[in-house]
Amino acid sequence: MGGGVESGSMNAITPYITATELVVGYAHPLHQPVSFGLAAGDCLMLQGDNGSGKSSVIAALAGDARIWQGQLVVAHGVSMAHQAQQPVQRQGFPLSVREYLRLAQVDLSGLPDRLRRVQSSVVGRLSGGQLQLLAIWAALAGPATVVLLDEPTNHLDQHGRACVADWLQQARRPEQALLLISHDTDLQALATQQVQMIAAGHVAHD
Numbered sequence: 001m002g003g004g005v006e007s008g009s010m011n012a013i014t015p016y017i018t019a020t021e022l023v024v025g026y027a028h029p030l031h032q033p034v035s036f037g038l039a040a041g042d043c044l045m046l047q048g049d050n051g052s053g054k055s056s057v058i059a060a061l062a063g064d065a066r067i068w069q070g071q072l073v074v075a076h077g078v079s080m081a082h083q084a085q086q087p088v089q090r091q092g093f094p095l096s097v098r099e100y101l102r103l104a105q106v107d108l109s110g111l112p113d114r115l116r117r118v119q120s121s122v123v124g125r126l127s128g129g130q131l132q133l134l135a136i137w138a139a140l141a142g143p144a145t146v147v148l149l150d151e152p153t154n155h156l157d158q159h160g161r162a163c164v165a166d167w168l169q170q171a172r173r174p175e176q177a178l179l180l181i182s183h184d185t186d187l188q189a190l191a192t193q194q195v196q197m198i199a200a201g202h203v204a205h206d
Contacts, residue, residue: 014039014075015037015038015039015075016038016039016040016074016075016078016145016146016177017036017037017038017061017072017073017074017075017078017146017177017179018036018037018038018071018072018073018075019034019035019036019037019057019070019071019072019073020035020070020071020073021033021034021035021069021070021071022034022035022057022060022067022069022070022071022072023067023068023069023070023200024053024056024057024059024060024065024066024067024068024072025053025056025065025066025068025200026056026065026066028068028200029068029069029200030051030052030053030056030199030200031048031052031053031056031197031198031199031200032197032198032199032200033069033070034057034195034196034197035070036193036195038146038177038179039177040174040175040176040177041174041175041176041177041192042177042178042192042193043168043177043178043180043190043191043192043193044177044178044179044180044191044192044193044194044195045180045181045182045187045188045191045193045194045195046058046179046180046181046194046195046197047194047195047196047197048196048197048198048199049197049199051199052197052198052199053197053199053200054150054181054197055085055150055181057179057197058082058148058150058179058181060072061074061080061082061146061148061179062080062082062148077145078145078146079143079144079145079146080144080145080146080147080148081138081139081140081142081144081146081147081148082139082148082150083135083136083139083147083148083149083150083152084150085150085151085154093122093123093124094122094123094124095122095123096119096120096121096122096123097115097118097119097120097121097123097126097134098119098120100123100134100138101119101134101137101138101141104138104142105142105143106137106138106141106142107141110141110171111137112137112163112167112171114133114159114160114163115133115134115137118130128155129155129156129157129160132152132155132156132160133156133160133163133164136149136152136164136167137167140167140168140171140172140176141171144176145175145176145177146176146177146178146179147172147176147177147178147179148179149168149178149179149180149181149182150181151181151182151183152164152180152182152187153165153182153184153187161184161186162186164184164187165184165186165187165190168180168187168190169190178190
């Protein structure tokens with residue numbers, strides 16, 4: 001039996017997101033059922049082999065994957081920002097970095113040095129790494145309650161990876177929550193809880 005992302009009420013003790021015996025996928029289910037809750041201040045790490053459905057759980061929250069079983073409830077008033085593995089390409093995008101961040105409702109006073117140096121640059125002329133860092137900062141420093149990050153340090157150099165780890169630790173607001181997929185050990189160390197994803201048809205062993 002399928003389902004969808006449902007809305008619930010939010011109060012001081014209600015998680016932002018609640019998954020109960022959740023199974024998602026596309027043409028077919030991708031993983032065994034998982035359950036979790038994500039509340040203010042949490043950093044939830046989805047772990048598992050490639051093809052175990054990690055990215056599909058994030059896609060389901062963004063409305064891009066099918067819920068085959070269980071429930072996925074998002075509390076009323078929760079807003080989400082999604083940074084996919086491959087950031088949207090911005091070739092020809094005419095706005096400057098500063099203008100782009102203002103559109104994303106980001107306060108420019110806290111802009112990190114790595115982005116401050118390119119704030120007058122045209123977004124469409126940024127390198128792939130610069131564009132990825134910009135997208136991550138826009139998601140994190142914008143108004144979203146929940147930030148969904150799928151392998152955010154892929155394709156970044158060592159300095160870029162260090163920037164992301166520092167931002168996730170130091171720059172996010174106390175009421176924000178993260179749902180994270182990453183093989184980066186520095187990011188894995190930030191997790192307050194972990195959910196193990198097991199591909200459909202596989203048997204879990206102790």
